[in-house]
Amino acid sequence: MTIDQPWLRRATVDLGAYRANLRHLQEVVAPADLMAVLKADGYGHGAVALGRAAVEAGVTWLGALELANAHELREAGIDERVSIMVWQFASSETFERAVGERIDLGLSSLRQLEAVARAVRSVASAAAPDARPEALIEIPALVHLNVDTGLHRDGVLPGDWDALVLRAVELRDEGVIRLRGIYSHLAEASDDDDTASARALAEATERAEALGARFERRHLTASSAGLERPELRLDMVRMGANTYGIPVTDGVTAADRGLVPVMTLSARIARVKRIAQGTGVSYDYTWRAPRDTTVALVPIGYADGIPRRSQHGASVAVRGRRYPIVGRVAMDQFLIDVGDDPVEVGDEATLFGSGSRGELTVGEWADLIGTIGEEIVSGLGPRIPRVYV
Structure with a gap:
């Protein structure tokens, strides 16, 4: 639809404002990376159009939530130079296409990790059905391990953490997975609660490293804490609302944040x-x-x-x-x-x-x-x- 056609109702999405918001936020959170979150069809704005605009703004990480959303972004021409992360899966999810498209997978259970490992081996076997098993793996799955630090949605509880990490280390050593990250999400109930969650993530990271794991990135904060708690930004900040010019703090306007509603x-x-x-x-x-x-x-x-x-x-x-x-x-x-x-x-x-x-x-x-x-x-x-x- 063009803007000159007759219309009854419409939502006009300003891609220039979106790009400007992203560039501003990248400067604010640096040296941490910025992940532009495009779940729920880009918060209703249109994930494909905004994904392309994000790449134009220099963003190299996109958050898509579900595999179907990530596949749509890849189909739209956003290639492997841009990392796309998903973290919500059906219980019967298969991961072969995600492995082939180099989609980052946020995993919350041993069951999910084993399903990803099977997918990697399936992809390798299909590519070289006569090769020896140890020679099959050429494309490891890109994995982030999710720690439950108090939000109690996704994430691994402390009692299950060692088993998940030990299996992940085995699969890494076999070349089946690549440990791209360790992460969690804040409840944003209070500064004290968020500080406790950050401490829990740090302890989980330390324990995982003692078990042999090494992670490329740690990430914890989203729109609110990503701006208000710079010490918690770690290696990457996942932002949704702020990128669309929607401030998430009571009494704060978009203009106060240097943002424009999109x-x-x-x-x-x-x-x-x-x-x-x-x-x-x-x-x-x-x-x-x-x-x-x-x-x-x-x-x-x-x-x-x-x-x-x-x-x-x-x-x-x-x-x-x-x-x-x-x-x-x-x-x-x-x-x-x-x-x-x-x-x-x-x-x-x-x-x-x-x-x-x-x-x-x-x-x-x-x-x-x-x-x-x-x-x-x-x-x-x-x-x-x-x-x-």
């Missing part, structure tokens, strides 16, 4: 109606006009990912002025109260953007309705075309 969400005003004082609008009449006024219909709703609770505090910008959402947000639309202002059908209503034209940023929108910006952008539905500029 997405602008807009819709065309579909109808304008003059209503009398006391008139109820939308389902349940949760709002009645306090005076004679004009309401305008914005054709985007909760089926598109607009939270129903947006009526409690959020506003929309039209012609540089903000107008409150009134009444229930419906599946396909909501209303705004424009008073006596000259708003017309076809005018652009901006839900959130960079803030440069009087609109809210997605971070401000999220604060007003009690959520986070990441939930809003990643939840935007397929009826909203992504337009890249």
Whole structure:
């Protein structure tokens, strides 16, 4: 879709702003590497388009979460000079294609490690079915071992750590895997909790090295701690929200971080109606006009990912002025109260953007309705075309 075609609703993604954010963040976290996280289709922005933009910005690590996402990025032409890491797998996952495409694998169990080893041997056997077993392995799997340091999602618990490390060392010595990294993830509950998690990762690293392991990279922090706790950056910082210009710290704006929001969400005003004082609008009449006024219909709703609770505090910008959402947000639309202002059908209503034209940023929108910006952008539905500029 080009920006000149007729449209009802759209999300405009500013690739220049994304590249600028990445370059700024690379400077901030240096000498650590920056991994640009593109999970959930690039937080709803479009993983392929942003992956290419990240490479243009000099990023050499991408986070894709799942193998299907990583394969899509490889198919889009992002080659092996850029590392793509995944860390969430189905219980029956097979890894042959990932091995061949040089995708980095974040592993949380001995079972996953053995599955990766089988895949490496399968790939080698298919390439040289008559070779001796010890001569088969030419392409080791790229492995990162995940330590559970307190978040209790992925990661290996202390009681299982030695067994995983010892097996990984055996497979490394056989040429089956390459130990690319050791990593964990912070709960970000408090500075003390994060410090304890960092200590746990350091202890796990020390124990693994005593068992013979050597890791190329250690990584722990994401968007929040990656900026606020420089001593925890280690060798790489995995960033998602900040790269999209969505600050993750309460009370902090994108501008405070030197960032620009990447997405602008807009819709065309579909109808304008003059209503009398006391008139109820939308389902349940949760709002009645306090005076004679004009309401305008914005054709985007909760089926598109607009939270129903947006009526409690959020506003929309039209012609540089903000107008409150009134009444229930419906599946396909909501209303705004424009008073006596000259708003017309076809005018652009901006839900959130960079803030440069009087609109809210997605971070401000999220604060007003009690959520986070990441939930809003990643939840935007397929009826909203992504337009890249």
